[in-house]
Amino acid sequence: MEAMEMLWTYMLEDMKADRIKREIENSPTRQQAEKMRDFILEQKKKYDQIQEQVAIYADRKDAIHDALARARDQLDALMRRFSDNPPADADAVRDMIAEAEKCQHTLAGYEEELSRIKREAASFITRCDKLRQETAKARKKFNDLKEQYVQESAEKKTLHAEARKAADAKAAGIPEQLMSVYTRVKRHIAPPMARLEGSQCSGCNTSQPSASLRRIEAGTEIVECESCGRILIR
Numbered sequence: 001m002e003a004m005e006m007l008w009t010y011m012l013e014d015m016k017a018d019r020i021k022r023e024i025e026n027s028p029t030r031q032q033a034e035k036m037r038d039f040i041l042e043q044k045k046k047y048d049q050i051q052e053q054v055a056i057y058a059d060r061k062d063a064i065h066d067a068l069a070r071a072r073d074q075l076d077a078l079m080r081r082f083s084d085n086p087p088a089d090a091d092a093v094r095d096m097i098a099e100a101e102k103c104q105h106t107l108a109g110y111e112e113e114l115s116r117i118k119r120e121a122a123s124f125i126t127r128c129d130k131l132r133q134e135t136a137k138a139r140k141k142f143n144d145l146k147e148q149y150v151q152e153s154a155e156k157k158t159l160h161a162e163a164r165k166a167a168d169a170k171a172a173g174i175p176e177q178l179m180s181v182y183t184r185v186k187r188h189i190a191p192p193m194a195r196l197e198g199s200q201c202s203g204c205n206t207s208q209p210s211a212s213l214r215r216i217e218a219g220t221e222i223v224e225c226e227s228c229g230r231i232l233i234r
């Protein structure tokens with residue numbers, strides 16, 4: 001069956017074109033570039049999170065400053081009251097001391113929070129610097145990879161176009177019905193054709209029933225492998 005041999009030759013070119021197409025799609029350079037892009041996005045997210053935290057801390061710092069000023073005023077007022085209007089008895093002295101201690105305790109709490117915020121702010125600056133440096137490096141790498149990929153894929157795309165053209169040329173003269181079976185089988189398995197080796201399909205090494213072998217031998221119809229579905233050819 002001459003048409004079967006034509007289809008076989010077509011398949012070789014068709015598979016070659018498909019292989020180049022897959023290479024373009026699965027290019028390691030492209031995958032690396034995509035990974036780098038994801039990394040940059042991740043870094044950006046971290047950076048934004050820190051900036052959000054910085055804004056929250058800045059608000060909190062302002063609030064603490066106000067609260068500190070109020071606590072200091074309170075303490076000053078207490079001291080003034082103490083000198084202008086000294087407590088008359090031991091109970092009044094105790095009350096006043098308790099009030100002063102409460103004020104000082106509040107002040108100490110705010111001051112501690114302020115110094116904690118300062119420490120955190122310093123660590124934010126270090127982390128942001130590191131993120132910026134890493135991101136700049138990653139961005140450069142991404143741009144290099146992208147350029148490399150554009151170059152590589154341009155060459156591969158030309159090769160693919162040539163291979164596809166060669167395949168199309170081989171398709172000329174193949175009966176339409178045969179080609180449509182080929183297309184259907186290819187959707188499930190590639191390569192979609194296999195040579196017989198003895199009584200076995202060389203695609204999946206399954207022995208074919210003698211009825212199939214006779215039909216292939218007669219060469220008058222299309223026979224598909226009972227196991228993998230490939231179009232069998234002698």
Ligand SMILES: [Zn+2]
Nearest residue numbers: 201204225228
């Ligand atoms: Zn098979």
